[in-house]
Amino acid sequence: MITSLTLDPASVWAKASLADDKGKVEGEVGLCRGDGEATLRIDVCLDGRKIGEFVHEDAPAPLVAIVSDLELPLSAAGEVDTRAKRYGNLLRRCRRAATELIVRLCESYASLPANERAPARALLLEFVARRIERAAKDGSEPGRAVEAVKALPLLLDVWGEQCSLAEVTVREQKVFEAVTRPVEEPPVTAQAERRILVADPPARRVLEAIGEVKLLDSHWDEVLGTLRALAAAPECTLPDLREVAWVHRKATIAGGLEAHLWIPRSPTNEDSVALARGGREVGRIQAIPALPCAGIVSGWGLDSGAGAEVLDARQLGSLGKQVCRLYETLAKQVKSGGRMNASERDKAASWLAHVDELLASDAGGTRAELGKALTELETALAEMCRRRCARRGRRRQRRRRADVQRQRRPRMRSLRRRGETTRRESRRRRRESRRRGRGRHRRSRARLRGCGRRQADAGAEADARAATAGAGPRGARVGARASRVGARAAPPRSPGHRDRP
Numbered sequence: 001m002i003t004s005l006t007l008d009p010a011s012v013w014a015k016a017s018l019a020d021d022k023g024k025v026e027g028e029v030g031l032c033r034g035d036g037e038a039t040l041r042i043d044v045c046l047d048g049r050k051i052g053e054f055v056h057e058d059a060p061a062p063l064v065a066i067v068s069d070l071e072l073p074l075s076a077a078g079e080v081d082t083r084a085k086r087y088g089n090l091l092r093r094c095r096r097a098a099t100e101l102i103v104r105l106c107e108s109y110a111s112l113p114a115n116e117r118a119p120a121r122a123l124l125l126e127f128v129a130r131r132i133e134r135a136a137k138d139g140s141e142p143g144r145a146v147e148a149v150k151a152l153p154l155l156l157d158v159w160g161e162q163c164s165l166a167e168v169t170v171r172e173q174k175v176f177e178a179v180t181r182p183v184e185e186p187p188v189t190a191q192a193e194r195r196i197l198v199a200d201p202p203a204r205r206v207l208e209a210i211g212e213v214k215l216l217d218s219h220w221d222e223v224l225g226t227l228r229a230l231a232a233a234p235e236c237t238l239p240d241l242r243e244v245a246w247v248h249r250k251a252t253i254a255g256g257l258e259a260h261l262w263i264p265r266s267p268t269n270e271d272s273v274a275l276a277r278g279g280r281e282v283g284r285i286q287a288i289p290a291l292p293c294a295g296i297v298s299g300w301g302l303d304s305g306a307g308a309e310v311l312d313a314r315q316l317g318s319l320g321k322q323v324c325r326l327y328e329t330l331a332k333q334v335k336s337g338g339r340m341n342a343s344e345r346d347k348a349a350s351w352l353a354h355v356d357e358l359l360a361s362d363a364g365g366t367r368a369e370l371g372k373a374l375t376e377l378e379t380a381l382a383e384m385c386r387r388r389c390a391r392r393g394r395r396r397q398r399r400r401r402a403d404v405q406r407q408r409r410p411r412m413r414s415l416r417r418r419g420e421t422t423r424r425e426s427r428r429r430r431r432e433s434r435r436r437g438r439g440r441h442r443r444s445r446a447r448l449r450g451c452g453r454r455q456a457d458a459g460a461e462a463d464a465r466a467a468t469a470g471a472g473p474r475g476a477r478v479g480a481r482a483s484r485v486g487a488r489a490a491p492p493r494s495p496g497h498r499d500r501p
Contacts, residue, residue, distance in 0.1 A: 005068055013120060014104040014475055016097045017068050027067030030092045031101040033119065036062040038130060040094055044072065044080050054090060060098040061127045069202040102127055102145040109152055124149045125202040128165070129209040155203055158183055158196045165206065168195055174211025177202070183220050187231035190278050194227070198315040233280035236296055246348055247333060249326045251274045257302070261295035261326050267351050273319070290329055290358040293355060317370070324373035327355065331380040340388035349384065356381045
């Protein structure tokens with residue numbers, strides 16, 4: 001005899017009601033405790049008695065339900081018709097309730113007693129593993145229940161710190177380093193860069209559903225030595241790029257690695273990129289020898305091969321494309337002249353011309369791997385070199401004209417001095433000529449004045465003789481004519497003029 005259509009709270013982690021608005025359906029569905037399989041066990045009741053108990057596989061989580069449906073079809077023998085549509089709808093309601101039940105368990109996980117957390121943790125991790133595997137098959141979204149589980153600190157690392165699935169799945173490459181037993185704790189400095197988990201069966205199950213688990217138990221001593229060497233490695237920090245670099249570029253390359261590249265203001269053929277883990281330098285490489293640059297590449301995807309940190313072929317090709325983009329940016333900046341003075345622009349243009357020569361002489365097999373990135377860089381370098389050659393031609397012409405002007409300058413100075421001498425001599429001659437002309441004029445006037453006085457004196461003397469001798473009319477006319485001649489020859493006299501004695 002069934003007296004209540006409710007589940008025992010001690011048997012479930014959380015439960016939800018199945019009652020509908022019409023009052024035809026009553027009952028509950030819950031998240032079953034224990035180490036049960038992911039099945040749905042449902043008890044169907046009618047009129048206070050159980051008329052059927054069914055177990056359905058492929059449930060999203062261990063579910064248990066008790067339900068009474070007055071409109072549930074029955075067979076002639078009074079058994080439940082499991083092929084009926086109404087029964088199928090009832091099963092779908094129970095399965096859909098799993099999401100809400102998992103979210104409720106996540107919300108109450110922190111308040112669970114210590115002895116109950118282990119089975120709850122195993123149930124939640126198994127739920128996430130199953131849901132992720134299903135989503136990978138049918139292309140569906142994992143859902144908010146998976147996100148709620150990922151936020152809980154259900155994992156443990158070798159440093160003894162708890163972490164969540166969300167924290168360990170931030171990397172693009174889903175490769176998880178783990179051990180299956182307690183080990184000696186590595187240096188703390190390696191914790192920020194390298195997360196090594198302690199994977200018990202539930203943790204390993206969900207990690208394998210997400211990605212690949214790389215177990216380190218067999219060579220833990222070697223790994224521990226590498227981590228200690230990393231702690232003793234020199235620090236690798238980013239310099240002030242505004243002071244040391246012409247251009248810089250930050251990008252994410254294959255394997256989830258972070259690359260920060262730059263071209264120094266004093267570049268050399270030996271410039272290389274540092275490989276870093278946990279802020280420590282563990283190696284150096286040149287992505288493309290013909291395109292030397294400086295930089296730092298860091299991340300979880302560094303391959304520890306042959307005892308040294310290296311990049312695989314895919315990561316190296318991805319880094320090479322970023323280097324091409326970096327040099328293309330410098331070529332465009334030199335072309336536009338932005339943020340660079342004339343001396344820096346000339347120096348950068350000379351370096352790009354040198355790089356163009358290195359690319360032309362490079363017989364390596366990197367061209368096919370770089371593809372479009374290298375093609376666009378070569379186009380930019382060719383355009384820059386063409387403009388640079390044109391500028392150099394104009395500069396040569398200006399220098400040639402300047403040389404011609406410098407060669408002509410002494411002659412021009414000599415001609416200017418000669419012309420100045422000629423002009424000074426001409427001015428001197430004109431002044432001398434004017435002085436001589438004024439002297440001649442004065443002498444001519446003096447002669448004229450003297451001639452006039454003599455004639456006047458001669459006329460006066462003739463008049464006097466004529467008067468004295470009592471000459472007749474003819475003598476008087478001669479004396480008067482002589483007086484008139486003397487008057488005409490004498491220059492006009494100013495008022496008050498007196499003849500000199």
